[in-house]
């Protein structure tokens with residue numbers, strides 16, 4: 443659909459992963475409606491996930507990634523950045539060990555917390571990475587965060603380990619300080635399909651500094667995506683999530699209490715699960731649902747799922763009932779007529795510009811199976827598909843499921 447914002451989850455596992463059915467955190471969104479991709483987090487293996495996209499689904503290309511937004515510095519959110527850059531910035535035409543710093547505008551812009559510039563810069567240097575295109579890193583800094591200089595590498599060996607000297611492929615980025623209220627408003631903007639797209643960010647509570655991102659249109663149809671990093675309390679970012687409310691909220695739900703009648707093997711009490719989850723800076727489904735209710739989210743997707751809860755293999759799989767239970771707990775706390783959805787790798791959600799109650803799914807995609815009116819936005823789902831590496835080649839074991847009925851499609 444022209445102008446639709448389409449989000450694709452590339453990795454939905456918590457930091458305990460990757461697992462058999464989930465890679466660690468990454469998602470991409472065609473937020474401008476022009477085929478370019480903005481990425482949120484980039485776990486190890488993210489580049490490979492592009493190659494593992496299910497057959498029959500639109501095949502996203504890693505080289506369409508133009509911006510990457512990093513929520514925090516934990517390894518399960520950043521270890522795929524350098525491999526991705528190596529893949530999309532292309533090797534240089536001639537081998538060189540001395541500087542020929544490019545004047546080209548950066549092909550990829552990265553936004554993230556203090557430390558992300560040094561991390562990418564040093565790993566690029568230490569892995570002797572050399573590319574023809576360039577990247578830049580803008581850091582979202584608090585008043586206490588230090589600024590890492592961007593000294594030109596001209597005339598210096600590319601292997602310089604001075605952290606203040608940029609990598610040969612790096613273009614000097616910005617230091618973006620938060621406002622007095624702690625928020626980064628309008629940290630970047632671009633022309634979207636119906637107006638301008640602004641990006642805001644704010645801190646959320648995790649065991650280390652963490653950021654949530656808001657992507658919003660400044661004019662009709664005022665779609666707004668709120669994508670949070672790991673958190674045990676996102677209330678600090680709530681002011682950015684109101685007026686209008688999010689068309690879609692992506693909130694982590696790392697762990698969950700599963701009752702015995704759903705999983706006979708479950709042996710942890712709600713209090714044990716809650717205490718452990720909070721101690722690690724994470725959330726359970728009711729916490730995600732409560733936040734969704736507080737900000738009036740129109741759609742809620744649960745992400746960053748523990749390895750305890752793999753994606754279902756088929757509709758008879760006991761995993762299906764467990765995933766339903768997690769969705770039920772979040773939905774009840776959300777108190778919405780719609781259902782929260784536990785994300786799976788390669789799940790796609792489409793938010794069209796116009797309200798559509800009966801999307802015709804016979805054209806583009808025979809893949810579309812669930813079109814749910816969600817008020818000012820419509821979320822379109824495609825079947826769950828994932829391949830099981832244990833079954834051999836990436837697509838050999840592909841199984842497709844209808845996310846609504848949970849029935850196997852073939």
Ligand SMILES: [Zn+2]
Pocket residue numbers: 456457467516518519672746
């Ligand atoms: Zn994480």
Ligand SMILES: [Zn+2]
Pocket residue numbers: 457514516648672
């Ligand atoms: Zn984390």
